[in-house]
Amino acid sequence: MNSKIIQDPVHGPIRASDAILEMIDTPEFQRLRYIKNLGLCYLVFPSANHSRFEHSIGTFHLAGMYLDHLGIKSEETAMAALLHDVGHFPFSHTIEDFYRKNRGVDHLEEGIKIIRGERESNIPSILEKYSIDVKKVVSILEGRENVLSEIVSGPIDADELDYLRRDSFYCGVSIGFVNPARVISVSGIYDGRMIIEEKGLSDIESLLISRFLMYQAVYFHKTCRIANRMLERAAIMSEAYDTYRLSDQEFTHLLMSDPRSEDMMRNILDRRLMKVLYKVKYDESLAHDILNAVSEKFIVDIIPPLSFRGKDRLKTQVGVLLENRIATGEESSPLVNALNSAIDRRYIYVYGYHEDERDLKRDLAGI
Numbered sequence: 001m002n003s004k005i006i007q008d009p010v011h012g013p014i015r016a017s018d019a020i021l022e023m024i025d026t027p028e029f030q031r032l033r034y035i036k037n038l039g040l041c042y043l044v045f046p047s048a049n050h051s052r053f054e055h056s057i058g059t060f061h062l063a064g065m066y067l068d069h070l071g072i073k074s075e076e077t078a079m080a081a082l083l084h085d086v087g088h089f090p091f092s093h094t095i096e097d098f099y100r101k102n103r104g105v106d107h108l109e110e111g112i113k114i115i116r117g118e119r120e121s122n123i124p125s126i127l128e129k130y131s132i133d134v135k136k137v138v139s140i141l142e143g144r145e146n147v148l149s150e151i152v153s154g155p156i157d158a159d160e161l162d163y164l165r166r167d168s169f170y171c172g173v174s175i176g177f178v179n180p181a182r183v184i185s186v187s188g189i190y191d192g193r194m195i196i197e198e199k200g201l202s203d204i205e206s207l208l209i210s211r212f213l214m215y216q217a218v219y220f221h222k223t224c225r226i227a228n229r230m231l232e233r234a235a236i237m238s239e240a241y242d243t244y245r246l247s248d249q250e251f252t253h254l255l256m257s258d259p260r261s262e263d264m265m266r267n268i269l270d271r272r273l274m275k276v277l278y279k280v281k282y283d284e285s286l287a288h289d290i291l292n293a294v295s296e297k298f299i300v301d302i303i304p305p306l307s308f309r310g311k312d313r314l315k316t317q318v319g320v321l322l323e324n325r326i327a328t329g330e331e332s333s334p335l336v337n338a339l340n341s342a343i344d345r346r347y348i349y350v351y352g353y354h355e356d357e358r359d360l361k362r363d364l365a366g367i
């Protein structure tokens with residue numbers, strides 16, 4: 001089997017086989033070049049222009065390292081890692097909630113439809129050409145293949161090991177600069193699931209802390225959130241519900257060409273962003289009152305979002321092998337418990353322009 005080297009600034013040389021190279025050259029995968037990994041975060045971190053394209057190749061590479069370390073041969077797992085984001089929406093996760101609420105679509109489900117050929121796609125024929133089982137690839141992505149699924153999406157998966165380091169690299173922050181090779185080297189299989197050996201506990205603590213800090217400093221950065229919520233508002237104004245197969249550029253053009261969303265989109269492109277005009281500790285009834293009180297010129301946000309809750313979001317239940325039994329990260333480390341508590345501290349924000357601040361005070365006067 002022939003192979004070529006792909007040069008990656010994060011992981012170095014990545015070797016790819018004919019099957020992987022042919023898959024990368026499909027229009028479905030090439031589209032990922034034009035979807036930024038961090039949405040509009042480049043408005044805050046100027047170098048954050050990396051895409052789902054290179055992230056997907058990096059995830060494939062790390063999945064291959066996992067397979068080699070664990071002594072598993074599975075072309076389906078490598079292909080699932082490469083294709084895990086093939087159904088991603090414009091601007092990545094920025095407006096995923098918009099599509100979920102208005103069209104009931106999820107980027108993973110959409111990706112699976114592309115892989116199966118339920119959408120117009122070149123992918124199934126390439127999988128068939130190289131005798132790669134489409135059903136197995138889908139089963140891995142759906143989380144039904146135990147260790148193989150955990151390699152792609154689990155507590156210590158290739159996806160996250162890539163994006164934490166890649167996002168850290170391109171944002172110019174060091175807090176997410178984890179060492180994937182070290183994490184992979186202390187992983188193993190016990191009782192049919194992936195675990196971390198006891199000697200790797202400090203590495204997992206470091207990974208979880210990096211993950212938490214990246215959410216605080218980058219993913220939930222208030223200005224990134226403001227830009228992203230403004231984009232969501234523009235999409236709502238334009239009623240752009242069936243646009244989840246577009247690239248960032250195509251989606252931007254659509255919103256710019258619609259009089260209903262043009263001004264909002266122009267403000268985003270010119271970085272004339274809203275500001276935080278009001279902030280208060282989260283309370284469910286208070287959030288409800290604020291949402292009902294403020295006019296449509298303002299945007300109400302909750303950080304961290306309500307959807308970001310539960311131990312599975314920080315993935316603190318990673319299995320650690322202690323004295324021939326699997327303990328969760330919470331059992332193994334007081335640091336992990338502290339992270340679970342910290343992520344539940346939420347605040348309500350109201351975004352708007354300073355010239356409208358007096359109107360906001362009037363709206364909130366009765367609360």
